[in-house]
Amino acid sequence: MQVGSIVKVLPPFGDTYNGTYTIVAIDGDTYFLDGIDGGFCADYLEVV
């Protein structure tokens, strides 16, 4: 996964964020998605 990758968010967070999102920034192990305030670790993201 890298900036620009398209991902979906996995449960339990995927229940709320149930679309596809673009990775817009990476800070260490934390990935930030377009339109979502908080970051995610890789365990809760899946490249589509």
Added chain:
Amino acid sequence: MSITTLDGIIGGVDQLRSYGKASSTAKAAGTFQSLWLTAGQPTSGTAPAVATMAIPTNATTGAFYFTNPTSPALTYMSKVSLTASTIGTMIIYDRVGHSGILNGTLTTAQAVNGSTIDRNYTGVLGEDVEMFVEWYTATGATASNITVSYTNEQGVSGRTTVSTAFQATPVVGQMLPLPLASGDRGVQSVQSVTLSASTGTAGAFGITLVKRIAEIPITIANGGVVLDPFALGMPQIKDNACIAMMVLCSTTSTGYITGTINLVQG
């Protein structure tokens, strides 16, 4: 038995309790700040020492002390007076459950479990009970999200709160409301908490279950306000209730807050 007349209010057994809480540092306008750990009267509570959900009571340090009525009499809040040095809204609530020592760096589900709440205010256990994150030691600066797995007011387990931005760089005592899943009207118990990313600092936070009793608007600093039985709506206080306070803040401090609460029983 219950109080149904003015004579019942006047003639009921009255317990007057005074309170005064030092000003607490708050995160910002529009945030909730718990007064549970704040010095004053009632004396400050302590941070829960375990992640397991516990049921605090009127005997728990930090709660307003009151004596339960002799059955079948009931307890009501009949008057609140309040003066505060900062504008905001004070919320008086029954702390029907709380947990602590959750870790701001773990991204796996952190177990809570423990007790199901036991004070039933509406006839449906858990109905109208709200869920908040409460910070006892600040977690870190990296923004993440939080969800909580819980059992709703119908006893359905496996429910999940709406994913909510977890406060980056929170202040001690800050409370963050967590929206329940669509259609749910309350909470009976909490099973686990999950963060979407490490905040960078373990800190310590917990889940606090809140049944609101009264809200007192503070529209003028140092001005004072008195709410009588009609303004309050005579909310019932359940036996053993852990009456506590939090503030919906207008700025980065709660201001000094003082006043009295009358509880009437009959």
